Amino acid sequence: MSVQAISSFAAIRRQLHQIPEPGFQEFKTQRFLLDYFASLPQERIEVRTWRTGILVNVRGTNPQRRYGYRADMDGLPIAEDTGYDFRSTHPGFMHACGHDLHMSIGLGVLTHFAANPIRDDLTFIFQPAEEGPGGAKPMLEAEELRDWMPDEIFALHIAPEYPVGTIATKPGILFANTSELFIDLKGKGGHAAFPHNANDMVIAACQLVGQLQTVISRNVNPLDSAVITIGKIEGGTKQNIIAENARLEGTIRTLSAETMSLVKSRIEALVQGIEAGFGCRASIDYGSNYRQVFNEAKLTGEFMDWIRGTQQDRVQLIECTEAMTGEDFGYFLEDIPGFMFWLGVNTPYGLHHAKLEPDEAAIDVAIGLLSRFLTWKSEQPV
Numbered sequence: 001m002s003v004q005a006i007s008s009f010a011a012i013r014r015q016l017h018q019i020p021e022p023g024f025q026e027f028k029t030q031r032f033l034l035d036y037f038a039s040l041p042q043e044r045i046e047v048r049t050w051r052t053g054i055l056v057n058v059r060g061t062n063p064q065r066r067y068g069y070r071a072d073m074d075g076l077p078i079a080e081d082t083g084y085d086f087r088s089t090h091p092g093f094m095h096a097c098g099h100d101l102h103m104s105i106g107l108g109v110l111t112h113f114a115a116n117p118i119r120d121d122l123t124f125i126f127q128p129a130e131e132g133p134g135g136a137k138p139m140l141e142a143e144e145l146r147d148w149m150p151d152e153i154f155a156l157h158i159a160p161e162y163p164v165g166t167i168a169t170k171p172g173i174l175f176a177n178t179s180e181l182f183i184d185l186k187g188k189g190g191h192a193a194f195p196h197n198a199n200d201m202v203i204a205a206c207q208l209v210g211q212l213q214t215v216i217s218r219n220v221n222p223l224d225s226a227v228i229t230i231g232k233i234e235g236g237t238k239q240n241i242i243a244e245n246a247r248l249e250g251t252i253r254t255l256s257a258e259t260m261s262l263v264k265s266r267i268e269a270l271v272q273g274i275e276a277g278f279g280c281r282a283s284i285d286y287g288s289n290y291r292q293v294f295n296e297a298k299l300t301g302e303f304m305d306w307i308r309g310t311q312q313d314r315v316q317l318i319e320c321t322e323a324m325t326g327e328d329f330g331y332f333l334e335d336i337p338g339f340m341f342w343l344g345v346n347t348p349y350g351l352h353h354a355k356l357e358p359d360e361a362a363i364d365v366a367i368g369l370l371s372r373f374l375t376w377k378s379e380q381p382v
């Protein structure tokens, strides 16, 4: 796809929306962004690629600090069901988590500072594979980022439940620790009419799904929070064949590393019980794991105070509670002080839903807010 004459960042979002790609396969997205950067004034910017990701340095006029903005790039395996005339052109894939907005907001802020010099340096990080297997950790270790490593870093995530103009955040934990969960069960297949000669993994899988929910209700302290979601079950081959194999795919969410260890050890015990009870074999794979998103208190407080004190046009600040969503931006925040915030996009369908239609008015709200915030930060004495 080539870059057309673009009048607004909502128009750019629509073009990105049409080309959602899986993690580390964001080839068209990367091409689109590179073409866009080539169309900007080049005096102040430098562009590097890392796998399917991109780093852009905006050189400051008299840099004392370096600030970073991170946007994720990948889509999800969801068959889009919006009413858009610019819906996904990739069957079975959709930007259903707002990464098209996160990128277009990054482009808007970058475009502003490519044209309007700022004292401090900026690094814009377009990161692949947030939905999995996780691009943040390897990107942080990449040679390409080393000399553009920010002193402070920010990111946002769209929030369907808040009106446009709402910014919601808090110091401390904002998003949960996550671990993917894949469980394979192997029994003995056979004829549907002779169950006593087989070892049915559909029954074992159903039992296990029910038992896994008891970890949350019976093992996790009710004053703590945790989630186990099994989002996919596969098993068997035909309606009159007893299933030899079954596979559960899910995710675990916790608010502490300790609770994550507890949940995993209980899952392992239950899976051993299924092996013993059903005389089958089982294996567990935890896939990719993300650290919690932990907002640095001083910088989050500074951002919140700045919004309150400057009465930002069209912006309403909410101090929210933490959510059980995950984000590999948590890895950035482990190494670099900063914060993440929710951006209201006012739509009835939630994240990861085929009908998600964020209100695009939020794009310009965020571009304006972040451009003014970074300008203000860069005017502060160091």
Ligand SMILES: CC(=O)N[C@@H](CCC[C@H](N)C(=O)O)C(=O)O
Pocket: 097, 130, 131, 132, 157, 178, 179, 180, 250, 251, 252, 288, 290, 324, 325, 326, 327, 328, 351
């Ligand atoms: C913001 C958001 O929705 N992030 C994803 C991150 C997924 C991490 C991993 N693939 C997992 O499923 O554990 C989320 O589902 O919260």
